[in-house]
Amino acid sequence: MNGGRLSTTAPSFPRRGDGSTMSTMTPLEKSDLVRRLGLEAGFDEVGIAEAAPIRRLGCFVDWLEQGRHGEMAYLSRAADVRVDPRRLLSGARSVIVAVQSYKPAEEHEEAGGLDGSRGRIARYAWGRDYHRVHRKKLQRLVQRLREAMGEMFEARVCVDTAPMIEREVAAAAGVGWIGKNTLVLHPRLGSYLFLGEIVTTLELAPSAPMADHCGSCTRCLEACPTQAFPAAYRMDATRCTAYLTIEHRGEIPRDLQSAMGDWVFGCDICQEVCPHNSKAPATSEPAYGLSERFPLSPRPMLDVLLNMTEEQRQAYLAGSAMKRATLAMLKRNAAIAGENQAGNQRIKKSYRQNGDGVSPT
Numbered sequence: 001m002n003g004g005r006l007s008t009t010a011p012s013f014p015r016r017g018d019g020s021t022m023s024t025m026t027p028l029e030k031s032d033l034v035r036r037l038g039l040e041a042g043f044d045e046v047g048i049a050e051a052a053p054i055r056r057l058g059c060f061v062d063w064l065e066q067g068r069h070g071e072m073a074y075l076s077r078a079a080d081v082r083v084d085p086r087r088l089l090s091g092a093r094s095v096i097v098a099v100q101s102y103k104p105a106e107e108h109e110e111a112g113g114l115d116g117s118r119g120r121i122a123r124y125a126w127g128r129d130y131h132r133v134h135r136k137k138l139q140r141l142v143q144r145l146r147e148a149m150g151e152m153f154e155a156r157v158c159v160d161t162a163p164m165i166e167r168e169v170a171a172a173a174g175v176g177w178i179g180k181n182t183l184v185l186h187p188r189l190g191s192y193l194f195l196g197e198i199v200t201t202l203e204l205a206p207s208a209p210m211a212d213h214c215g216s217c218t219r220c221l222e223a224c225p226t227q228a229f230p231a232a233y234r235m236d237a238t239r240c241t242a243y244l245t246i247e248h249r250g251e252i253p254r255d256l257q258s259a260m261g262d263w264v265f266g267c268d269i270c271q272e273v274c275p276h277n278s279k280a281p282a283t284s285e286p287a288y289g290l291s292e293r294f295p296l297s298p299r300p301m302l303d304v305l306l307n308m309t310e311e312q313r314q315a316y317l318a319g320s321a322m323k324r325a326t327l328a329m330l331k332r333n334a335a336i337a338g339e340n341q342a343g344n345q346r347i348k349k350s351y352r353q354n355g356d357g358v359s360p361t
């Protein structure tokens with residue numbers, strides 16, 4: 001998967017009047033180097049987009065105007081920056097997109113059992129928080145590029161933190177296509193992908209966009225239990241279990257609760273059914289696998305969540321992307337998951353007795 005090793009000895013480069021060096025490489029040669037060093041750094045795919053306004057802007061604006069982003073008000077803030085990566089870095093000319101699969105080697109059932117006493121956590125949150133892991137790798141890549149190119153350039157690393165329509169930039173960089181489930185898909189890696197970007201002043205040759213390989217498939221649209229897809233390539237976040245369990249702070253509408261199943265943090269159903277994921281390889285990044293450090297993953301005992309203290313939440317979730325959910329949200333989600341587990345009367349009774357503000361209704 002990784003490219004061949006490159007010499008780390010920087011050749012001598014011409015100097016500018018101020019003494020700084022500049023590369024004699026062409027944009028295409030630099031792009032080849034970026035890709036090779038990116039793969040060598042452990043990323044699964046690397047692509048390059050021109051730093052330019054997002055082309056498919058209409059979808060994003062429609063989505064916001066229809067209120068399908070729910071309580072994620074930050075998505076409508078700085079919308080003018082979000083649609084143009086050049087607003088993130090003065091003089092930006094290119095965006096490097098680096099992709100890492102987080103598809104685990106294990107499955108939920110094997111790892112947790114199905115006795116109705118457990119919840120289910122989305123795969124992206126089983127291991128260490130990708131924000132930190134991905135960011136550090138991107139920062140190291142910038143350092144390697146500076147060494148190998150011998151050229152001064154500015155770079156801003158973004159991992160889900162800067163205002164950017166990340167999936168559109170990823171598609172423009174040719175690292176995948178946006179599937180009918182609205183996620184970025186790669187023909188070999190599937191959709192269990194973390195994305196990260198380096199907005200840079202480097203002039204690079206853009207990668208070719210990838211064709212859409214969804215074809216006539218509609219599995220994700222049909223499998224969604226909350227009917228969160230009003231149409232192919234459109235997602236109503238306000239109906240999505242991932243949004244409801246991770247972002248939504250208040251009460252969850254009753255009609256959606258019963259469709260949420262046993263998910264207590266996120267939902268993977270529209271990815272589980274995707275044929276591109278069934279043949280995708282497991283992640284090569286150990287940080288994203290199951291670990292004793294995160295005892296709640298992948299199927300936490302609902303009793304544990306319901307009786308958890310804030311101190312325990314902080315201890316269990318230190319270094320995990322799950323810490324985004326507050327204690328009240330985790331208890332709310334666990335209560336709903338318990339109600340949804342048909343036949344587990346003991347669990348249901350326990351929720352009602354525990355009624356410390358965690359009732360799902």
Ligand code: SF4
Pocket residue numbers: 223224225226227228229235239240241242266267268269270271
């Ligand atoms: S994550 Fe789950 S609830 Fe959300 S769109 Fe996919 S299948 Fe539907």
Ligand code: SF4
Pocket residue numbers: 179180181185213214215217218219220221270273274275276
């Ligand atoms: S399930 Fe089918 S339609 Fe949905 S993203 Fe995968 S290939 Fe595309």
